[in-house]
Amino acid sequence: MGVDVGFDMVPRLSNGIVDRHNWDRFINFIKECYKDDDQVEIKPNYFLFKVGEHPMLPFEGHKFLRFSSKITWNIGSYIDRVTSIARAHFGSRVRVWDESAYQSGHYDWHEVHESLRSYEQTDEAEIHDSTDPRKELGLPLFEIKDIPGKGKGLIALSNIPQGTRILCEKPILTAGPMPPDALDRVLAGKLKALSKVEQRQFLSLHNNHPGKYPFRGIFKTNALPCGPGSSVGGVYPMSCFINHSCLPNSHNNWNAAAEHETTHAIRPIKIGEEVTISYDRGGPSTVRQDFLKKAFGFHCNCSGCTLPPSELQASDTRRLLIQDLDNSIGDLDRMATSPEKSLEDCRLLLQALKDEFNGYAGASIARFYYDAFQISIAHGDQARASVFAERAYEARVICEGEDSPSTQRAHSLALRPPDHFSFGLYSMKWKTTREDIPKALTTAQFEKWLFREQS
Ligand SMILES: [Zn+2]
Structure with a gap:
């Protein structure tokens, strides 16, 4: 007693x-x-x-x-x-x-x-690291198979947990933008310098643009940009077989420091499911279809594009909302003069992303938490900035892994928000320190505090 x-x-x-x-x-x-x-x-x-x-x-x-x-x-x-x-x-x-x-x-x-x-129990090594038994045994997580209407694709050989690094590859070759005939010549030259195995790997890739420039056709069909918005593309032995979906289950990322391309599962992938990434730039289904046809030469039949009409309409409305909110968050004058409105847009945008991607919006989540970080730190609010950077970090770990420079940057900003160049850039009217992060709120109260919602 x-x-x-x-x-x-x-x-x-x-x-x-x-x-x-x-x-x-x-x-x-x-x-x-x-x-x-x-x-x-x-x-x-x-x-x-x-x-x-x-x-x-x-x-x-x-x-x-x-x-x-x-x-x-x-x-x-x-x-x-x-x-x-x-x-x-x-x-x-x-x-x-x-x-x-x-x-x-x-x-x-x-x-x-x-x-x-x-x-x-022993410490968990990495929260998002693979616990897939196949990976631990060094067995491949996928096989490359013919997919009707799509050429080849990657099919999961086991259930793959969220955050698993499915692939990590160096490019066989890279090239920047240039006229079609010049690109074809440059690629022919680079191809000659490769090993026989790599040449075969390149030539076995699908070509959606057959005709006068065969090497350019293969490159254009398969190259992945070396970083978001980069005009330099890389061709990879296996990453190039990953097909597109407007509701992808994986995310590919160019790690500029390590000079490799990684693919991570952004949600749990079931055995037998195709591994997919997104090639598109967002927007409603018609805009995506036009872009994919022009840029990659295929018509998208993914689960997002073939929803029943009423659901497709709801999805299109959400995608337009996501674009509108993204534009308004990018308005720097508004961020300076009405930051509470920009922060509210981040909250709505993150909610729209969760709804549209069934809770698994991948790297977009990290991007918009980083926007929320910037809005907060530009007005001196270290407490919220730290939480936003932490959430950006957690999303980056899932999509890119701990070794990605963006993941590491988000990690250090969560611990030291004032290291960001825009600390107090617009004002110090929201001045707080990390010690001001509330410690006794419920989850709902904490979210309200975080996004400065008026109750
Ligand atoms: Zn689609």
Whole structure:
């Protein structure tokens, strides 16, 4: 018997970088405080306090719910000290309770015991890294198959989790924009310099533009731009077989630092499903169809383009809304004079993206969270900027991986928002620090705070 005393973390910490960073600082502080105390043992994944009922603190904050013990003669000072250190790091998110004062914890014991059991498990290496058993065994995640009406395509050989790196390739060759005859000549020259295997790989690719310039035809059909908006294109051994969908399940990205192209699953992909990326530039279905026909020479029959008429109309309306909101967010005068309106547009745009892409809008999510970051930091709001950068980071990890320069940039901006060149560029009227990120709001309240919604 005896009474329990301790504290709960409410709401629990996320695995996002701001919460992770704060927890790491807290854990380091605890380590420093108790480094000479034999009663506090450092286990592989947690601290064990060998007093009272042996409470623990995990090294991964998202696992943590409660630090507590029944009161015994030696536990009080430990509970008090850890509580006050936690309070200093997490503010009112630390809910102190004491059964002798008829207070009980926020979580029920079933949840708490489950969280305690999770401490024993080894740290998760990367939250979004592949847990696909085929990948761990070095087996291919897909096979290249003939797809009726589309040439070849990639078909998943297993269920592929979201965030999995499906492909990572260096280009066989690259080329910039030039007149058709010149491009054909340049490609012929580059092809000669390649190995026989690479030549065969190039010549086996599909050509939607047969005729006078065969090499250009293959290049034009298959080249992927080296970065968004880049006029330089690259041809790859396998990435080029990935077909288009207006509702893609994967995202391709040119990593300029590593000079390779990656393809990541942006949502879970089922075994037997075709791996798809988006070649289009957005807009309603008719605009996409025109663009794809002109640029790549095919008519799109993807699940997004073949929706029943009423759903297609709703999708077209959303796509137009997305374009309109994107344009208004890009209006710098408005960002300077009415930033609350620009931020509201970001909120609406992110919602429209979620609706249109069933919650998996890929890199667009990262882009618009980054816009929201810029709006906030340009008016001195480090608290919201940090949260927006963190969300951009999380989306980039899924779409591009930790080694992508854009992912790394979002990560460092989440920790140090003022490093951005536009810090306070328009005003400091929203001045906050990262310490001002509220710690005791519900998810709905937090979203309202984040987007400055008036209630
Ligand atoms: Zn389509």
